[in-house]
Amino acid sequence: MTTLSKRDRLIEAAKVMFYQQGVTSSTLADIAQQAQVPLGNVYYHFRTKDSLVEAVLNTHVQELQAVFASWNCSPDPRQRLLSLLASSRDQENILARYGCPHGSLCQELDKENSPLVAIASHIFQVYLDWAETQFHQLGLDEQEAKDCAFDLISSLQGAFLLTNSFRSPTMLERKLQRLEAWIHAL
Amino acid sequence: MTTLSKRDRLIEAAKVMFYQQGVTSSTLADIAQQAQVPLGNVYYHFRTKDSLVEAVLNTHVQELQAVFASWNCSPDPRQRLLSLLASSRDQENILARYGCPHGSLCQELDKENSPLVAIASHIFQVYLDWAETQFHQLGLDEQEAKDCAFDLISSLQGAFLLTNSFRSPTMLERKLQRLEAWIHAL
Numbered sequence: 001m002t003t004l005s006k007r008d009r010l011i012e013a014a015k016v017m018f019y020q021q022g023v024t025s026s027t028l029a030d031i032a033q034q035a036q037v038p039l040g041n042v043y044y045h046f047r048t049k050d051s052l053v054e055a056v057l058n059t060h061v062q063e064l065q066a067v068f069a070s071w072n073c074s075p076d077p078r079q080r081l082l083s084l085l086a087s088s089r090d091q092e093n094i095l096a097r098y099g100c101p102h103g104s105l106c107q108e109l110d111k112e113n114s115p116l117v118a119i120a121s122h123i124f125q126v127y128l129d130w131a132e133t134q135f136h137q138l139g140l141d142e143q144e145a146k147d148c149a150f151d152l153i154s155s156l157q158g159a160f161l162l163t164n165s166f167r168s169p170t171m172l173e174r175k176l177q178r179l180e181a182w183i184h185a186l
Numbered sequence: 187m188t189t190l191s192k193r194d195r196l197i198e199a200a201k202v203m204f205y206q207q208g209v210t211s212s213t214l215a216d217i218a219q220q221a222q223v224p225l226g227n228v229y230y231h232f233r234t235k236d237s238l239v240e241a242v243l244n245t246h247v248q249e250l251q252a253v254f255a256s257w258n259c260s261p262d263p264r265q266r267l268l269s270l271l272a273s274s275r276d277q278e279n280i281l282a283r284y285g286c287p288h289g290s291l292c293q294e295l296d297k298e299n300s301p302l303v304a305i306a307s308h309i310f311q312v313y314l315d316w317a318e319t320q321f322h323q324l325g326l327d328e329q330e331a332k333d334c335a336f337d338l339i340s341s342l343q344g345a346f347l348l349t350n351s352f353r354s355p356t357m358l359e360r361k362l363q364r365l366e367a368w369i370h371a372l
Contacts, residue, residue, distance in 0.1 A: 022297045024210035099296055103347055107293045110285055110350045111208045121351040147364060150348070154361065155337070158344030161289055162314075162336070164296045165307040175340065178333060 007045045007055075009035040015056045019101045023053060023108050050116060053109070057119045060102055061126055068130045077137035081152070081183050084131075085176050088156060092169035099164035102127075103157045127153045138186055148186075155179060193231045193241075195221040201242050205287040209239060209294050236302060239295070243305045246288055247312055254316045263323035267338070267369050270317070271362050274342060278355040285350035288313075289343045313339045324372055334372075341365060 004012065013035035017026040028049055032039045046052040071083045088095065098104070106120045131149035140148060155175070163172040190198065199221035203212040214235055218225040232238040257269045274281065284290070292306045317335035326334060341361070349358040 020297065022210060022294065024208060025297070099293060104293055104297070106351045107285060107290055107347055108208065110347075111206065111211070111290070117351070117353070121353075124348055124351050147360070150345075150357070150361060151341070151364075154344030154348050155341055156344065157347050158340030158342065159336075161293055161296075161343050161347070162310055162340050165292045165303070165310050167303070167307075171336070174333070175336060178337075 006035070006037045006041060010037055010042060010045055010052065011055050011059055014052050015059060015101075018053070018056060018105055020098055023049075023105070028052070050114065053116055054119055057105070057116070057123065060105070060123050064102070064123065064126050068126070077134040078183060078186070081131065081134045081138075082180060084152075084156075085180055085183070088160075089173065089176055092163075092172050095160050095172060096163050096167050096169040100157060100160040103160055104164075124153065135186075140186070152179065192221070192223045192227060196223055196228060196231055196238065197241050197245055200238050201245060201287075204239070204242060204291055206284055209235075209291070214238070236300065239302055240305055243291070243302070243309065246291070246309050250288070250309065250312050254312070263320040264369060264372070267317070267320050267324075268366060270338075270342075271366055271369070274346075275359065275362055278349075278358050281346050281358060282349050282353050282355040286343060286346040289346055290350075310339065321372075326372070338365065 010031060014026065014031045017031055017034060028042055028046075029039055031052070032042045042052075046055065067087070071080045074080050074083070102123045106123060109116050109120045128149050131152050132145045135145035135148040136142065138145075156179075159172055159175040163169065163175075196217060200212065200217045203217055203220060214228050214232075215225055217238070218228045228238075232241065253273070257266045260266050260269070288309045292309060295302050295306045314335050317338050318331045321331035321334040322328065324331075342365075345358055345361040349355065349361075
């Protein structure tokens with residue numbers, strides 16, 4: 001952690017705290033302490049909490065794009081879609097405890113009437129665009145690929161929410177198996 | 187509103203504020219002001235904010251059960267399921283602005299490690315049990331009815347979240363039409 005710049009340490013600490021306890025409940029002072037950065041220095045990097053939230057959102061987008069890029073090395077779009085489900089399976093326990101780091105962050109910010117809402121929605125746009133491309137490459141026409149992308153991403157988000165609410169990784173596992181069967185049958 | 191007791195006015199005001207700005211951002215003082223109840227009186231009815239949150243959750247459960255009971259007057263389980271989609275359609279604009287009052291409340295509370303999480307999940311249990319009953323009455327076997335109930339409720343929750351994030355009622359409308367087609371085809 002000490003190899004990261006103070007700015008990156010703040011973003012990383014904020015990302016974890018926003019995920020585990022929510023944006024509103026995470027103070028700049030708590031984040032600074034977690035990042036081992038003096039509170040006075042925080043304002044040098046992020047003049048407002050919103051600018052830190054924006055940096056966390058942009059980090060999520062970049063990390064998501066990097067993950068999708070790594071899966072795009074596979075020549076088979078079906079296999080890439082299955083990679084998304086496999087990665088959810090790898091995270092079942094933490095998803096059941098804290099929900100989706102992207103979905104829960106968007107949900108919280110969506111209550112606000114600020115430019116952050118549009119920035120947050122960029123995360124979902126990255127998911128939808130990537131999934132649409134895979135379905136299209138599987139041979140579905142434009143509208144079908146768009147609909148299937150929405151079905152997949154919204155199904156996962158809904159499943160993460162219910163799984164989190166019931167603290168039930170097995171609930172998510174059942175849904176992932178059914179989504180896998182659907183993708184194999186396409 | 188003045189015909190409601192102070193306790194009910196507090197619950198109603200809290201319900202709206204939790205929905206529109208989230209639980210963490212809603213102070214007891216703001217809720218008291220909104221309910222036109224002196225702050226000193228709040229503590230007589232709700233000694234802690236958690237006890238007010240619990241009352242709001244129980245109110246959501248009761249209201250949801252009342253809505254489902256009203257739909258159960260229809261003899262056709264398919265029609266009852268379509269009523270759930272129709273009611274979402276009636277709320278498209280507000281769902282696109284604030285998300286689902288149940289889903290967003292659960293999402294926010296799920297970050298916590300308190301007894302409220304289990305009480306919140308009761309809302310989803312009411313949805314799942316009701317939907318499972320309808321699918322079962324449509325002739326699906328026990329496991330299929332359970333899976334379809336999870337598919338329907340999680341699909342709606344995911345769609346509400348994306349719709350809210352993109353502030354797009356038309357995104358929800360498209361999904362509702364596809365869910366209607368699925369239910370007609372069962």
